[in-house]
Amino acid sequence: MDKQKVAAILDEIGTLLELQGESSFRCNAYHNGAQAIEQLEEDLATVVREGRLADVPRIGDTLREKITVLVTTGHLPYYEELRKKTPPGLLDMLRIQGMGPKRVKLLHDKLGIDSLDKLERACLDGEVAKIKGLGEKTQQKIVEGIHFLRQMGSRVRVDLALALADRLREGLAQAPGIHRMELCGSLRRRRETIKDIDILIASDDPAPIMDRFVALPGVVQVIGHGDTKSSIVVEGEGRTLMNADLRIVNDAQFPFALNYFTGSKEHNIAMRVRAQEYGLKLNEYELSGPHRHIAARDEADIYKALDLAYIPPELREDTGEMEAAASGRLPHLLEIGDIKGVFHCHTTYSDGANSAEEMALAAKALGLKYLGLADHSQSLTVANGLSPQRVRQQQAEIDRVNATLKGFTIFKGIECDILPDGQLDYPDDVLATFDYLVASVHSHFNQSREEMTARIVRAIRNPHVTMLGHATGRLLLKRDAYPVDLEAVLQAAAETGTMVEINAHPARLDLDWVHCKRAKALGVKLVVNPDAHAADDIALYRYGVDVARRGWLERGDVFNTKTLAETTQALAARRSASRS
């Protein structure tokens, strides 16, 4: 059982215990444990086998035992018992805005409600309002919450959320009296999917800004409207519905509020614990002690007051950044301007929308110095994969375009299918004509974990392969990763010097940030690629830079930060090595 699954089960146990009315601390221990497992960089089965679970923070004796049973046997009787005791509909009810474990339990105990449908019916019949502690308004909010839940998927891709957030910010920017405005929350930390949009404003006159916020175009519901905090549901591109919160503080409070609302929750707790060690109290308004009050112009001042280097938002997950910041070992993170070119782009030769020349000009306009074209290989007929003859045609075309470009080069690549047995999709003489190869899995997703791992490792060991494309094949919020032992894949890449792509397309973000950290630890070189299928898509590599930053990567960890001359030389060296 993989760690995502184990983490999901631990998390669900925490929730089920909440519904039983268990102590919140005990419940949180399961939620915390789930997070610890999810963010584990290593292979969970290995850690369990080598008896190193006890070294993982937030995993104690009880959780260690349960995780071990789960990993070794594939199931956990304790969890199954708990599930049997709890109707599945209660978990759905928990997802309603304003419904927590106490109210779900109350409604279940008093009215026997165990599903969204029954809850909606009870609200419409006025039964819910009759319960002591609830009332007409709560009943109405529950109906609205159910309606919202049915329309909205729970999380939204980071690019869609960012576009919606930008629209809100533009709308707000016209309000009077705004000193500063920033995005916070998971959007500022650049998580791959986003639950809601958090905006923070510094102002001395919040009321008109709040009034403007709840009346912005696209607002479909006002959940709360207070002096310092308001909450709305807003509609974005493709009828995406999202929650958005606005907080307003004064300018002196702004850095503390920005830090607090950026999170993560775990990072905040670590920060407060550190403040306590300094005899100080940290909250969203101030950092202060009994005899002093620490002023801050920006977030860096807060970190400085606690003897920490400034921690970029992407690292704030309580996965070692506090220790690194305290000892001056924070990485100097990759920046968007470090990227000099990208390697995984498609043209009209396969399933892209633009020609080689159009793609090159678009890349050049973005300030890039080179572009790798990697259309699909012949087996992928649905994507118009290239026969050896069409490979030759495309390469001739690239030569013609290259002759017209100054200070810019198109590299001849291919996104070569990894066939079910791990072989590549062309004979060696064709493979030898490319400047580089991206090897990817596009078929037979239902192979066993062992088969899939062996298949990918075999491709990695093939000297023609320059880099592995989208390592797990996941499509965020749509399709799970195929089963694969990433640890084995990364180790093979480390041994052979094969690079691993960070597929930056916001639908993929694959390799993910957790495994970027692992790849770096193993010495694997990463490549940020947009997987562009149109000229406009090339700029998507920015989302891969976000992943790299969350994965603690520095410029030297990423191949496509090299200059054109260095890249040309490095690719040529690899090619001559693979031919010999």
Place this chain on the structure above:
DNA sequence: GCCGTTTTCGGCCCGACTGTTTTCAGTCG
């Protein structure tokens, strides 16, 4: 259930908002 340079027991982040309340519980982030 986890954790420990004040603790192996007794803590565990905390403030805003809402609704249903006459002083607070529940939810959220």
